[in-house]
Structure formats: C-alpha cells, structure tokens
Amino acid sequence: MKTILLRADDVLRHGSWVSGQGRITQHVIQLSLMLCLFGFLYGSVMGSFAGITPDHFLQIFYSAIKVPLLLFGIFCLSLPSFFVLNNLAGLRDDFFQVLRALMASQAGLTIILASLAPFTAFWYLSFANYHAAILFNTAMFGLASILAQFVLKRYYQPLIDKNMKHQWMMRSWLVIYSFVGIQMGWVLRPFIGNPNTPTQFFREHAWGNAYEKLLDIIIALISG
C-alpha cells in the first residue's frame, strides 16, 4: 500500500522512475496499473450516488470499472492517429518516451481524481439532486483534466527541449483526446446511476452522438 502511494507521489512530482532512461515498457505497464487502481477508486465513489446498499452494489461496481475503461478507451482510440502524426513529423524515435509521458499524465489524472473523490462523496451526502450530481462530477473531471495537463507538460518538457515539433504534437494530442473523450463519455453512460432507473451497464440506445445532442440543446435554447 505504502509503495503504491509513494509511486503515485512520484508520478505527480515527476519522479526519477517515470522520467529516467530505459525499461520504458515496464514503466508504461506500471502506470496503466496505477490508472486502473485510482480510476477504480474514483469510479466507486462516483457510482455511490444512489446509496451504499446491497441493491446498489452493482451500480457502484459498474461505475468503478467504467472509469478506467473510459480512460483506456479514449487512449487506445486516439493513439493510432497520434502515432501516424508523430511519424509524419519525423519523431518516430522518441515515440516510446512520448507514450510514457502520455501514460504518466493519464495516471496523474486518475490520482488527482481519486484525491477529489472525498469531495464527491461529500456532495452526495449534502445534495440529493441527480442533475446536480452529474454537474458536480463533470466539474471534478474538468478540474482533474486541467491539472493533468500540467503533469503532461512537465513530462513533455525534455522532449520539447530536444525538438520543438513536440510542442505541436502535444497540442494535437490534447485536441484529439478531448474530441474522442467527450463522445466516449457519452457512449459509456451511465456513470452515476439515476436512482429512479434500473441498474444497467450501458444505457439502451446509448449509441447517440454527443455533439449532435449538444447542437440540439443549443438550437432548442436559441429558438426558445
């Protein structure tokens, strides 16, 4: 337990084991495990909105595995195009280091999320409104994503120092990632679990388009 926490501390502080040379594959695996663990932690808190009773254990469990699934899903979908982009820019040789930087920032994201989990639990204790709970969780994800960008920048800095092209690559990663991320979050609904609907792993007819929905809402707002 203590070693895991110390390792997590290293990820945030840009510790030597995640930024040094060699054994990069091993680092990536360790970082993915960390992502699973802390993502699971936040997910289980997130899914506890309806209460911690035996009928709701399933929802808690679903939410707990969905958070790591969400992050891995976004990661795996964005990676191929990003890999091609890197190749085109002639940065193929650095790609393993890039992969580790990306994974470290993903792990950092879940660690930050896990540290915000008590706030979420406290919010659930204070307010019983389902929509407010969704908004609060969105805010927590937003805050964690913004902070994780600092982690990403710190891991990318040595690469940027080596070649300025990496700066553009990092920006394009953020664009691809957030574009895919919003839709992935929509498809993997529900995360919190509406207490009035039965527990499901996926919503029926979930394969809508988040952007289309967003456009609908905006049009509805404008046309009154």
Add this chain to the structure above:
Amino acid sequence: MIKWVKQLDHILRGDATQLSALREGRIEISIGGLTVVIAMLGMIYGFCMGSYALLRSGGSLYMQLIASGIKIPLLFFLTLLVTFPSLYVFNALVGSRLKLISALRLLVCCYGVIIAVWASLGPIVVFFSLSTDSYSFMVLLNVITGSVAGVLGLSFLLRTMNRLVISQNLIDQRELLETQIEPTQSENESKITEMKKLPEDIKTTLQPLEDPTSKRAKQVFKIWTFVFALIGAQMSWVLRPFIGNPNLPFEWFRERQGNFFQAVFNTIINLFSM
C-alpha cells in the same frame, strides 16, 4: 494528559511555531496527544451547544446533549478527511517540499487553535442558552462563534505555513553550504555557525531565497483554506442537528436538503421577522 494540554498552551502562545522552534522544518508536537485534547475540547463545546435543548424542554433531551458532544469532534475529523487528500496531491503537483507528516502536524496545530478558541466561547453559549428562548438566535450565535474560531485558526495556519516555508528554505540553504564547504572549510565554518544561529532579521536575509515553488505552495494553501472553510461549514449542516429545534423531535441526523448558507440566511430572516 497534562503534558498534552501544555503542548496546546505552547501552540496558543506561539512558542511552538516560532522560527527558532521550526529548526527541523516541522512543528515539534505529538499528533496523538493533541488529537485527544482536541476531541475533549470539542466534546465540551458540543455539550455547551446541546445545553439549549436540555434547558428548553424540561430536561428530557439528554440525547441531544450526547449527540452534540460526539458530533463536534466528528465534524473536525470528517472535514479533515474530505480535504486532506486533495491538499496533499495539489502540494505534490506544485512540487512543494512540505512533507505529508509536516502538513498533518501543521493542520493538527491549526485544529488546536480553532477548538481552543471555540471551547473558550462555550460558557457564553451556555449563558445564552439559559437566558434566551429564541432558537434562531442560538443558531446564529453558534455560527458566529464558529466563524470567529475558524478565522483565527486559519489565519494562524497561513502564518505558520509561511514560517515553515522559510525554515525549510533555510535548511536547504544550510545543506547546500555544507556540501560546498569541503575545500575551504575554515572560511565557511563561521558562515555556517552563523546560519545555524538563525538571526533575528531572518526574513530580510531570506527574501532572495524565496523560489517560485514555495510561492505556489503558499497559494495552494490559501485556496485550500477557503475550500476547508466551505467544507467545514457545509459539514456542520450535514451533521445537524447540534442545537435541537424545540419544535422538532430528536434525530441523530436530519434528512439531506438545502445547504449551510441558505440555512443561515433563512435563520437571519427568521430572527428579524419575529
């Protein structure tokens, strides 16, 4: 026990948090002992709060008294539980050198100040419980005593945080000097002994040393103080009732609805509309 109370006294007098006492970069207190004192003082204030229910309803609401006595220490503990993980992670993110245990010691000291001030206001609360009938007034009185204690405690926290950062910088500087002195030992030895003495005008000598990291760490602490106050206030709402509305039956916890600030606003309106 007396030893621990003495420690609290040291903190209140400011002896424990003076620069000369922070030589090792941490406050020299025992966390366990101080926690016991904090819990005891919290219970005392809780009893003072619960005394209203006891005195109003002809002495039948002993349960409220007991509940308040348990809930005040619980309030402190849960607030820390909610806010500490993020404080730690944010500190690590900005690269602060404040260690986990030092941060915890600092917070326990801050709690000591808050609870000492709060408990010292307890007799006043009991006096009003004896003399007033208005429930709204009692609620507001407790909000005010809590705010006074909170503001004093948190300003103590920020002040001590500043000193901790200064002493940490000083330790770093000393270590740096010690590693550099190998070749010209005699020349630098006097410098080191000078450093070790911690001169009085320490702030001016250390001004150029303040690096961006400790600046950011201080900012994190300032933001955290605000979040801590918010969570503490709302936590007191979640854990209500503390005083016990004479028109409602005793309950350990009320249903979840509304929030602290809305409730205080309503109580103020209630008080003036009577």
